[in-house]
Amino acid sequence: MNSPLRPPPESGCRSAPILKERGQHEVFCGLTGIIWLHRKMQDAFFLVVGSRTCAHLLQSAAGVMIFAEPRFGTAILEEGDLAGLADAQEELEREVARLLERRKDIRQLFLVGSCPSEVIKLDLARAAEKLSAQYAPHVRVLNYSGSGIETTFTEGEDACLAAMIPALPETDERQLLVVGALPDVVEDQMLDLLGKLGIDNVRVLPARRADDTLAVGPNTVFALTQPFLGGSLAALGRRGARHIPAPFPFGEEGTTAWLRAVAMEFGVDLTLFGNVTNAPRARAKKAVAQAAAPLRDKSIFFFPDSQLEIPLARFLTRECGMQAIEVGAPFIHKGVVGPDLDLLPQGPTIAEGQDVDLQLERCRAAQPDLTVCGLGLANPLEAEGLATKWAIELVFTPVHFYEQAGDLASLFARPLNRRGLLHFEAAE
């Protein structure tokens, strides 16, 4: 390999102490994942069994409503459903029948649990089983919980994928499974790179369409493309598949390290690896260098949100020259983000969980140049004079792999550039 990977820092953050906080969490619940999952899986429908609040969250978090009749909806529990649970099951079956009658294109139906359905212990697993038997083979009905009492924001995708894994057929084939919902354009780039490395037997979870040939087994190795997939990792482990730990494919370094971990697993020749990756690596480096100029030596503070925080902090410190002050994440799963923690130089506070008022105090005291936070906090912090980057954009935008590395840096540079552009003073 002509340009080897940069060595890790002398002491990374894997064994750094973690500030654990339990107070008010200013985060979305797992239902939010439906907003991108329903676009990714084009023959799936997500039926939330919940309250008016759930329906309101989905339409508000989407920011702009996707007004083509979306492939998600909420079965809103009413007074009567709370009184008699047996009836709630029947009502649900009736709503599903009506939905599937109207939407013949649906091949996968997810019954998604919510806070109220969990609290009243509505048995969605049983409902899914029953409905699956009823609508097989045309429609597969699965269930998972996106409730806020059990899942935080991106954990909804994790719960969804983890629910699909036990239902996958068994295979003994040697194959690579790539896990995590990526925009189609990015997924195609990834498959192209893997193909050029000679790794051909590659499957992706979630597939764009219900795919009966997707299978898993003891000769399956898998790599994650999203750092919030701890539950899916465990579910795949139970199916005998083996995880390839790697830093996440953000930026030039992350992408190269991720690809290299996969390449090593498949015994790819180093010369071939260099031939395949050198050109896109150079492009990514150049793009990042251009986009990241305004980020150099600037400080950054992460509120916990999408669980992308640790890999992004690694990218921003090592590739963009930023200084991390605090890196907060809702949960820290070292089996997943360990390799990224290894690369993140010690220094920042690593925080897990949240007490939003205390964290706001730390943020104000630190006066970071850029704060990454959720939509509820962004404008109030801007009004206090702090530049912010809304975290939700990071899960809605293509940011993985080489060709998006520059875009990823730009996302962070834009709020700073904008501040430089605006002038409201009189001319003299």
Place this chain on the structure above:
Amino acid sequence: MKLSVWTYEGPPHVGAMRVATAMRGLHYVLHAPQGDTYADLLFTMIERRDQRPPVTYTTFQARDLGSDTANLFKTACEAAYQRFQPQAMIVGASCTAELIQDDPGGMAETMGLPVPVIPLELPSYQRKENFGADETMFQLVRHLSRPAEKTEKVTANLIGPTALGFRHRDDITELTRLLNDMGVEINVVAPFDATPEDFGRLASAHVNVLMYPETGEAACRWMEREYGIPFTKTVPIGVGASRDFVAEVAKLTGVEPAFDEGRLRLPWYSRSVDSTYLTGKRVFIFGDGTHVAAAARVARDEMGFEVVGMGCYNREMARMIRRLAKEYDVEAVITDDYLEVERAIEDLAPEMILGTQMERHIGKRLGIPCAVISAPVHVQDFPARYSPQMGIEGANVIFDTWVHPLVMGLEEHLLHMFREDFEFHDEAGPSHHGAHAKPASPPVAEDVAQPNSTPESVPERQSTVEGVWLSDAENELKKIPFFVRGKARRNTEKFAAERGLNEISIDTLYEAKAHYAR
């Protein structure tokens, strides 16, 4: 259980948040799981508020359920008081906390906090956002107001404006001016920008101006009963209603009516010849009951439109809207299911929709222009400029807003005349809306008047008629401007079906046109 895709109203605790967020010095402790914090973004993003809503969420998790969620509530309540030092607090539960029955109100009472703590009972599985706002406002008034001497000068309270309301900020300014013009001063505006202490002065007013019945009626009724303060029944949206409002305030307070005609432009704009093309435009009106009723009057009496349908999503206003619909000789659509509203709009094929954000999307899908007249609203409905709906400037703003989505008068004539010009064709949309323009292409779908819709968004519709369109009749139909094409198609099909015709020819098309001619 009811399947819902989009909702017009949020849950009732969001209504309570709209009241709390509008105020200063009040704090809301909401027993709720973490996901419910999404509601903050309604205010910080959609309304662009520069502060977090004054809400502390207990954000309990599954593991807390077996142990002690009640204690979590107490800790959160205590911490919120210490941190924010509010003049008063409201406490309540969201939908999930309602199920675990911790009784936040009861618990807060036992804590002995040194400020008034007002418990809210908002049944999440029965009621919705507007009820939540109305009930919260009522409870605040009940707990925080007290009898007081009337002010020396004639004063009014403005009741009902909340955070996230449709143009509430500017309506307050406009109404203040309208009232000042007749010598009436403002005593308290609530809840918008009011503190709990301000609520103590409410009873000093001579009259309550009920700006938005959806969010202030219970409070006004209570103050009428307790303090003998009368409240206005006219919502001053539109010219006629503003005049009625001035007369009503004058009558209730004994001041001389005054109305600054000099600022009023709507009547002349509407009479001027350029507006001739607005005559008889068929409009469908949907939103909250108050705004719909006001819009119907403006549409018919002040713009010269034909109201072909109306309805509201808030059942609290159903009776009033049904009565009004009868007056307008149309069917009332009372529903909170947007698919039902969409069907009603499709069937009526209006030339314009006056609705909410939801109808704006429906209009986009069906290729029908839409102006927003009511909540629910989106970020674009919080304009930087002054744009009230109420009073004199409100009427002027309404004229501009409603005309804007339409094809301009002469342009419409030219489209009729030169239907097949490759640049100047109806698919290009109104010439002052650049984004719609696209070159004419051979029509591929049944309905070519949907430049914005993706194939996915257009569900296939079963034709309800047996009559088959002959190709020359189909082509003739396409020459009819898009804004009446749907109506022409339906009328012709109905005409053919009634006569048992199997084929629709050009003659059938024009016979139907003559038959249905007004």
